[in-house]
Amino acid sequence: MVTAAAAPVWSVDPRTGKRREQVAxxxxxxxxxxxxxxxxxxxxxxxxxxxxxxxxxxxxxxxxxxxxxxxxxxxxxxxxxxxxxxxxxxxxxxxxxxxxxxxxxxxFLDVRIDHADPSLTPPRPDLRRHRxxxxxxxxxxxxxxxxxxxxxxxxxxxxxxxxxxxxxxxxxxxxxxxxxxxxxxxxxxxxxxxxxxxxxxxxxxxxxxxxxxxxxxxxxxxxxxxxxxxxxxxxxxxxxxxxxxxxxxGSLNPVVVTEAAAAERAAEIGAGLAASMTLGVGQFCVKPGLVLVPEGPDGDRLLTALTAAVSDTEAGVLLDHRMRDAFVDGVRARAGLPGVEAPVTPGAGGDHTVAPGFLTLPAARLLDDPDGYALLLEECFGPVTVVLRHSGDGAVGAVLAHLPGNLTATLQLSAEEGAGTDPAGRGAHLLAEVTALAGRVVVNGWPTGVAVAPAQHHGGPYPATTSxxxxxxxxxxxxxLRPVAYQDTPPALLPPELREENPLGLPRRVDGRPEPA
Amino acid sequence: MVTAAAAPVWSVDPRTGKRREQVAxxxxxxxxxxxxxxxxxxxxxxxxxxxxxxxxxxxxxxxxxxxxxxxxxxxxxxxxxxxxxxxxxxxxxxxxxxxxxxxxxxxFLDVRIDHADPSLTPPRPDLRRHRxxxxxxxxxxxxxxxxxxxxxxxxxxxxxxxxxxxxxxxxxxxxxxxxxxxxxxxxxxxxxxxxxxxxxxxxxxxxxxxxxxxxxxxxxxxxxxxxxxxxxxxxxxxxxxxxxxxxxxGSLNPVVVTEAAAAERAAEIGAGLAASMTLGVGQFCVKPGLVLVPEGPDGDRLLTALTAAVSDTEAGVLLDHRMRDAFVDGVRARAGLPGVEAPVTPGAGGDHTVAPGFLTLPAARLLDDPDGYALLLEECFGPVTVVLRHSGDGAVGAVLAHLPGNLTATLQLSAEEGAGTDPAGRGAHLLAEVTALAGRVVVNGWPTGVAVAPAQHHGGPYPATTSxxxxxxxxxxxxxLRPVAYQDTPPALLPPELREENPLGLPRRVDGRPEPA
Structure with missing residues (x-):
């Protein structure tokens, strides 16, 4: 058997595309x-x-x-x-x-102890479980x-x-x-x-x-x-x-902007979206990739703010040139779909950079031919987002029904919708709709920035995550981890995590109830 | 397109093999x-x-x-x-x-609330998660x-x-x-x-x-x-x-009997094993299917008790005739392996029943040719178990190393081994060895009988379970369930499970700590 020469692993400078050194x-x-x-x-x-x-x-x-x-x-x-x-x-x-x-x-050891109960039918043995x-x-x-x-x-x-x-x-x-x-x-x-x-x-x-x-x-x-x-x-x-x-x-991370939210905060939402979608040259898994913006003058104002902010954002270097090519190709394919416009054209910047931008399409066009626009519902890695102009609740719901699973979903609501005092109850309705699609729901904020916290969830229905x-x-x-239970095991043999006297001071459930700390 | 006639679903009496009625x-x-x-x-x-x-x-x-x-x-x-x-x-x-x-x-909703903390870098949003x-x-x-x-x-x-x-x-x-x-x-x-x-x-x-x-x-x-x-x-x-x-x-549910345990309780262990392996005509997923019994006179006494008890157990009806055929064939294939003996021959009983029994083989024979005896390490559904006669710790460890994942593993230990006072520390050593192989470990009992209890675990490494x-x-x-986190979501829109005032009285972790009940 002939062994091939070991393949070199190079460190490459994405700012020049040149090899820096062989690392391994x-x-x-x-x-x-x-x-x-x-x-x-x-x-x-x-x-x-x-x-x-x-x-x-x-x-x-x-x-x-x-x-x-x-x-x-x-x-x-x-x-x-x-x-x-x-x-x-x-x-x-x-x-x-x-x-x-x-x-x-x-x-996380999830210690549970059930003491033996000979009075049950059948008698219950002593069971002690941890992970x-x-x-x-x-x-x-x-x-x-x-x-x-x-x-x-x-x-x-x-x-x-x-x-x-x-x-x-x-x-x-x-x-x-x-x-x-x-x-x-x-x-x-x-x-x-x-x-x-x-x-x-x-x-x-x-x-x-x-x-x-x-x-x-x-x-x-x-x-x-x-x-x-x-x-x-x-x-x-x-x-x-x-x-x-x-x-x-992968995740599209949809954003829904209601008409009332656009009426209240068009410029703020447009600028916030621009910052979120271009952050880190659009290379976050939680980048907002699909944004439902209302038709009409308030939505137009939002896009004006978005246009201004994205236009002001400099071209940036992606992580490697293969990604740069994929971004340029991906944007071109999307921009070439019928009816898609590019108020700020994303794509190649200099030889090694890409320029941010965004695409727009009436939501009704996509809903008329979902298969024809399937590409718009796939993540495009880099500083681009797709804006679908919607005509209200019906169109929003119809678009959401076409979406795959996501890491995040974001709602931009008006003060009244957030307070639940609007007659349509739109906030609660939209929250339920996007909860079905995502692992984290953000209201009146942006999905970029994933706090490391006990209540965090970074995952979602496939393809966001596979579990x-x-x-x-x-x-x-x-x-x-996996659980293992010990049945009627002599105290001397038990792992310390499961001993009666709790020598490690672990939180545990005993006989079905949390034990006081 | 021609639609085939709907296929009938029959209820069948396994005591006669005859159809009782068409159900669906x-x-x-x-x-x-x-x-x-x-x-x-x-x-x-x-x-x-x-x-x-x-x-x-x-x-x-x-x-x-x-x-x-x-x-x-x-x-x-x-x-x-x-x-x-x-x-x-x-x-x-x-x-x-x-x-x-x-x-x-x-x-199980695993409610977690982390309050916003603007003093952190980056500032932490309000996060609330449930399942x-x-x-x-x-x-x-x-x-x-x-x-x-x-x-x-x-x-x-x-x-x-x-x-x-x-x-x-x-x-x-x-x-x-x-x-x-x-x-x-x-x-x-x-x-x-x-x-x-x-x-x-x-x-x-x-x-x-x-x-x-x-x-x-x-x-x-x-x-x-x-x-x-x-x-x-x-x-x-x-x-x-x-x-x-x-x-x-599927699961073999191995049992290890130490020499000292056999010396102390040969007859009790033999009788207990017979009862466990024949319970419900051996049709439990936790039936002990492989038993390591020591060589020598104490192990012989154990087998004498096992032989007596199994011989006294009546033939029984399996769940269906396909299973009966699979049992008879499976037992025959195992019994036909070189060196395998059948102190009580399992197999066909009457026309519709099967007789319980067990097979024996020196563990050394299996260890000399694990591939040749691979069938003995597969579950055989029905009232049969395979006894491997072992020469001590080395042989036991070697056999365990060949086993697939299991729902249960059982140890029969002496009083001294259970108390951890034997010089070899055999109980703790065996416990660690079988923990790697199973989801539930039973000491000085039998695996049949799976208590429904909070600390129960019915699962184990593949093929016992696929998760x-x-x-x-x-x-x-x-x-x-799957988790979903809500970020900066207005109180009026939050599901009641996640509201600050805990209207449902749920157990929860707040800012990383369990909240007192």
Whole structure:
């Protein structure tokens, strides 16, 4: 058998399209296997919750301490800019520390104890249940968040918090950053007495496919495109032993502007929309991609404000040139549909940049020929949004009925609609309609900006996500666990989490009721 | 297009193999579609938690009131006997009432509120999250529980509790019982002011496949074979819009008997094993199917007791003649493997019955040729178990390493091992080993008998289940929900579950902490 030469992995400057340096080589099947085996071997060490919390906090410390270098590395290969990356680094370390706090509290263990009851028919045995780690998790890094949804990001932090080692498949848009921060995570492991195998890193498309198929991989987390995510989801489901695949794939993030809202706040909404859809050069999974704006003069004023603000927004660099080409092609295909207009034409800016813009179409045209306009209901990654001009409730409902699942849905309501005092009860009606379509509903705000908070939900009906779980917030930890119940198990053998005297001070439900703290 | 004549659905007496009556016809694709649409249309009515709880309690009342007829119908087509079916009916109504109690409490809504915090960077919006019903659920009834895991069973009860209408695919082993109890459930719906579409019923293999593929079906629950369950799981995953598929497929339910346990309790363990493996003619998904018994005189005494007890157990009727044939063939294939002995030969009893028995093999033989003995590590439905004689810890660990995932694992330990005072620490070591393999661990008891309790977990690594969820106990409700978060939503528009003043008195976490009751 002839072994092909190892394929080089290059760090590329998206501002020039030029290679910066060779960072690594793509992992062979044997290398993927070695990384997974090292992760698998690290499970017993990660079973110690105190060690897990220490690892997460040490990782945050090292990222903070190395912040300048990390931000420089990430900016060089993503062009996201030091401002955005400084915020993203803070988000990343906040997530790591929030996960450490969740580990300390232990609510995700969902401890339940039912004492034996010999008076029942049949007699009930003693049952004690908690959640245990699934095993090594494959993490697929996102292009658009080189830190917060990549090597040290939410999937990694939540998996480690759950007690699961990870093997990260690096995104080709930031391999140097990936290597740098993976080394920091491994140093954090060493500093806290854990094996370095708790965090593995592999590069390469084929390596990513090997990873999800590896028999010792127990679950996967993914943030990326519908096409790539679905292929990996299918591979996970087709395994001899299928595994949970938590993928965040794609989302249109519809916005509905009512006539009354436009009458009240046309300029504010237009400017807010422009800021949200162009933020980070439109490279957020929660970018508003479809906006229902009323016909008539108030809607026109909204578009005037949108036009002014988008026109004032500079061209920007996308994460890589393949995305730039896809954006230019995607915009061209959409703009070429009959009746579509481009008040501000999005597309190629300079040789390496793209210019933001937006497209408009009467909602009635789309409703007359939904198949012909199906492309407008697909996400287009980059600084573009599609505005459908609507004639009121009927048209809004009809358009919403055509939409796939979404991470978010946003309502722009008037004061009266928000207060529920309008005769039509429009706010409550619209809220119910968009709740069916999305995992997070935003009222009179914008979907960009996903707070890391216990009540957050970042997920939604397919294709927004492939599961009902969230990838942001403390409940993301629950993805990497499975319950196990112990029946009539002698106290001396029980894990400390399940002992009667609650030596770890965990929140728990006893005999069906929450135990007072 | 020529429409084939509707295929009849017969109720069959397994005690004679004869048809009793034609109960229904197999559902056409159009009929499946109509049932799903009726379920879908019933969603708004089920959104009312008070109505759901009333429905569940009314269903339990009607089942109790009609108990004699239900038991008679189920016995006639399953031969499970009035004693077992009386217990199963009690389990079924208990489940319905326990689900109603869970609906009243509302813990499964997992309400979380994070108040806005403008002092954070970036400022945190107000976020409020709860769980909402997924939509219509397809329930695939089990052969071996005509009530508790079928039309009015745990999947149906938990889905209705979650607010999801169901369409049940009846099992062909008890179509008359299915029609009878489905009518009771629909009457319960009518009695509580709900549309009858909250519970639909279809018959036929093809109807089952149509059901999991129907675009309006949002999730599925299944209890049955690995082959059937995997085919439906694959269909669920291959949909344009994949859906959660909670399948309970198959399990060996290994038992480990230590040398010290056999020395202390050989006769008791032998008799207990006989009772557990022959209970219900061995037709439980938690039947112990593989037992590791020590070599030597104490293990011999155990087998002597097992032999005596199994020999004293009468032949019984399986659920249908196809199962009887599969049992006879499965036992013959296993008994024919080199070195396998049959101290009590299982197989055909009379024309319509099967006789219980067990097979033995030295564990070393299996470990020398695991592929050659792979059949012994597959579930064989019916009153048979496989005893592997082991030489101690090394052999036990080696056999366990070959096992697939299981619903349960059982340890028979000595008093000293249970107390953790033996020098080898064998109890804790074995507990950790079998925890990796199973969803419920039983010590010094038997796996048959799955208590309906909040701390129960009925699930396990594949192929025991296709997800990490349980199908028994209150947490089964969580399978049919997805979270949705509301950001900066005006109080007047919020669902009552998420209002600040907590008008429904729900348990909730506020700003990251459980709120005192």
């Amino acid at each position: 080589v793509e992992a062979t099947a044997a290398e993927v296997d070695a990384a997974v085996r090292a992760a698998h071997a690290a499970r017993p060490a990660l079973a110690d919750r105190t060690a897990r919390a220490a690892l997460l906090r040490r990782a945050a410390e090292l990222l903070d301490a190395t912040g300048a270098r990390v931000i420089e590395a990430a900016d060089a290969e993503t062009a996201l800019g030091p401002g955005r990356l400084t915020g993203e680094l803070a988000r990343t370390t906040y997530q790591l520390r929030a996960c450490a706090d969740a580990v300390d509290e232990g609510a 245990i780690p699934l095993g090594p998790v494959a993490v697929y890094a996102a292009s658009n968040f080189p830190l917060a949804f990549s090597v040290p990001g939410g999937d990694t932090a939540s998996a480690l918090a759950a007690g699961c080692p990870v093997v990260v498949k690096a995104h080709p848009d930031h391999p140097a950053t990936s290597e740098l921060v993976a080394a920091l995570l491994r140093r954090a492991a060493a500093d806290t007495g854990l094996p370095e195998g708790v965090v593995g890193l592999v590069h390469g498309f084929d390596a990513g496919v090997e990873l999800v198929r590896h028999p010792l991989i127990a679950a996967a987390g993914f943030t990326g495109s519908v096409r790539g995510g679905r292929a990996l989801f299918d591979a996970a489901a087709a395994r001899p032993h299928p595994i949970p695949f938590h993928g965040e794939l 009902t779980a969230t990838s942001v917030g403390a409940t993301a930890i629950e993805r990497w | 016809v197999e559902a056409t694709a159009a009929e499946v579609d109509a049932a799903v649409r009726a379920a879908h249309a019933a969603r708004p009515a089920l959104a009312d938690r008070t109505a759901r709880a009333a429905l569940l309690r009314r269903a339990a009342e009607l089942l109790d009131a009609t108990g004699a007829r239900v038991i008679e119908a189920a016995d006639a087509e399953t031969a499970l006997g009035p004693g077992r079916l009386t217990g199963e009916l009690a389990r079924t109504t208990y489940q319905l009432r326990a689900c109603a109690d869970a609906v009243d409490e509302g813990a 909402i019903p997924l939509g219509p659920v397809a329930v695939y009834a089990a052969s071996n529980f005509p009530l508790a895991f079928s039309v009015p069973g745990g999947d149906t009860a938990s889905a209705l509790a979650a607010g999801c209408p169901v369409v049940v695919k009846a099992h062909p082993d008890h179509p008359a019982t299915s029609e009878l109890v489905a009518a009771l459930l629909r009457r319960a719906a009518a009695d509580t002011g709900l549309p009858e579409g909250v519970v639909g019923l279809v018959h036929g293999f093809d109807a089952g496949v149509e059901l999991v593929r129907h675009p309006l079906i949002a999730a599925a629950g299944f209890t049955g074979s690995v082959r059937g369950g995997r085919a439906l799981f694959d269909a669920a995953a291959a949909r344009p819009h994949p859906i959660p598929f909670h399948g309970e497929l 990490t969820a349980t199908s028994v106990g209150a947490t089964a409700i969580e399978r049919w």
